[in-house]
Amino acid sequence: MTSSASASAQTSQRRIAFATIIGTTIEWYDFFIYATSAGLVFAQLFFQPAGHEIGLLLSFATVGISFLFRPLGAFLAGHFGDRLGRRAMLVLTLVLMGAATTLVGLLPTYAQIGTAAPVLLLLLRILQGLSAGGEWGGAVLMAVEHAPADRRGRAGSWPQLGVPLGFLLASGVTALMTGVVSPGAAYLEWGWRVPFLLSVVLIVVGFVIRRTVEESPVFAELAERGAQPSVPIVEVFKRHWHLVLLAALVFAGNGTLGYMTTGGFLNSYAINVQSLDTTAVLVAAATAAAVWFLSTLVAGILSDRIGRRSTFLIGFALQALVVFPVFWLVDNGGLPGLYTALVLISIGLGLTYGPLAAWYSEIFPASIRFSGVSITYAIGAVLGGAFAPMIAQMLLEATGSTTAVSGYLLAASLIGGAATLCLRDRSGIPLGPDHEAEQAAGATVFTARAEALEPAPAR
Structure with missing residues (x-):
């Protein structure tokens, strides 16, 4: 490659990195602002007649219900992303998320319009779920499909960084509003x-x-050949349903613990049960998001060196080790204990999140990749993060302690680790349409690799 071509490729990579990080940060800022507010004020503003405890459960339920619509968003974005391109879906989902979030800020409360208020709140949250279900797949494919084979982990961590950045921004802005403005x-x-x-x-x-941002080179080649399937989601479930399930369980193992913080439960617990200052808790959450950002970036780079699977296993081991200590720290350590707990959580989360984009991209064939990664991510979010805050709140109220919550988180981490062991590492596999047979075979330990399926050469 000439020096000018190399410089052009590096410039393109930087532009893609910037676009995916900024766009995903905005998407998840919108998503997390809702979750943060659900733990702080929605019970009083939209579910007031139910009382504080039931109102809090209902608030967390609206966080979870939106996840049920992520698969629909993933289905729609995946279908049109595989048919029309990655970039168009990135722009559309961003606008949809932003419109829904802005309208939440304009909603009248229960005191003003009665039961119509929570109904409208839920409808807007559903729109957020549709958008989130479609946005992630397009962002990660734009990043990973543009990247060199030996740097996909790092490139795939770019859109992943938007999640902790979005949470950092959401926590920071909310802390500013509660503490200063x-x-x-x-x-x-x-x-x-x-x-x-x-x-x-x-x-x-x-x-x-x-x-x-330029369209993904993989999709551009597919479009040039006219190789897009007519209904890609059917192909995904017909030939790769077992892969979808296992990969979804991997993400569920990450999301269950992740939504203890981003879903508002741990913030609510620290404020309402341990009586810590609201602004101080939000600042601690923002600090944890910064640690999550760094561990996600490190994990993406590490996965290029030791593989996606090994990085995930390290992360799940760390998650399993911290699920009991984190609540002990919050219960007995005050604000310093909360900081320590959140940092411990964030390290494990980063290690099980940073390599996810690259690994998902490498396990699905090119022609159905957008549908595959989107629907898998959405199902994983439903199985893991969707109702995790609500389940944790129910366990806390039923048992009066956090031991059951920790057991729930431990089970999720162990299931995620077991699913990881069932998938093969595919680091460096060619992603273009010329290698569909190789991409379609051998992604799990239960299926034969492509080379094993090929006939032996004639002697």
């Missing part, structure tokens, strides 16, 4: 709306940036 009653009256309304500015920035 509108403390006390003012936050409950109007301050909670500001983070949602800020989404308008972020969406404009993200839209402009994502419009400048």
Whole structure:
């Protein structure tokens, strides 16, 4: 490769990295602002007649219900992403998420319009779920399919970084509103709306940036050949259902623990049960997001060196080790204990999240890859993160302690680790349409590799 071509490729990689990180950060800022507010104010504003405890359960339930619509968003985005291209879906999902988030900030409360308020809140959360279900697949494929084979882990970590960055931004803006701009009653009256309304500015920035990115070279080649399947999702479930299930369980093992923090449960527990200051808890969550960001980046790079599977196994081992200590720390260590607990969680989360984009991209054939990674991610989110905060809250109320919650998190981590052992590492496998047979075979330990299926050469 000439020096000018190399420089052009590096510039393109930087542009893609910037576009995927910024866009995914905005998407997940929108998503996490809702989850953060669900743990802080929605019980009082939208579910007031139910009382605090039931209202909190209902708030967390709306967080979970949106996950049920992620598979539909993944199905739609995957279908059109495999048919029409990755970039168009990136722009569409960003706009949909931003519109839904902004409208939440404009919603009247239960005191103003009665039961219509929680109904409208739920409808907008469903739109967020549809958008989140479709956005991730397009972002990771744009990053991974543009990357050199030996740097896919690092490139795949770029859109993954948008998740902790979105959580950092959501926690930081909410902490600013609760602690500085509108403390006390003012936050409950109007301050909670500001983070949602800020989404308008972020969406404009993200839209402009994502419009400048070139289409994935893998899709461009598929389109040139006219090789797009007519109904890719049917092909995914007909030939790769076992792969979808196993890979979804891998992500579920990450998401169950992850949504203890991003889903608002641990924040709510620290504030309502341990009586820690709201703003201080949000600052601790923002600090944890920064650690999650770093561990995700390190994990992506590490997976290029030791493989996706090995990185995941290390991460799940760390997760399993911390699920009991984290609540002991919060119960007995005050604010320093909360910081320590969140940091421990964030390290394991990064190791089981950073390599996910590259691994998912390497286990599905090119022609159905968008549908495959999107629907798998969405199902994993339903199995793992969807109702994790609500389940944790129910276990806490039923038992009066966090031991059952820790047991629940341990089971999820062990299941994720077991599913990881059932998948093969495919680091470096060619991603283009010329290698569909190799891509379609041998992704799990229960199926034969492509080379084993080939006839022996004539002697």
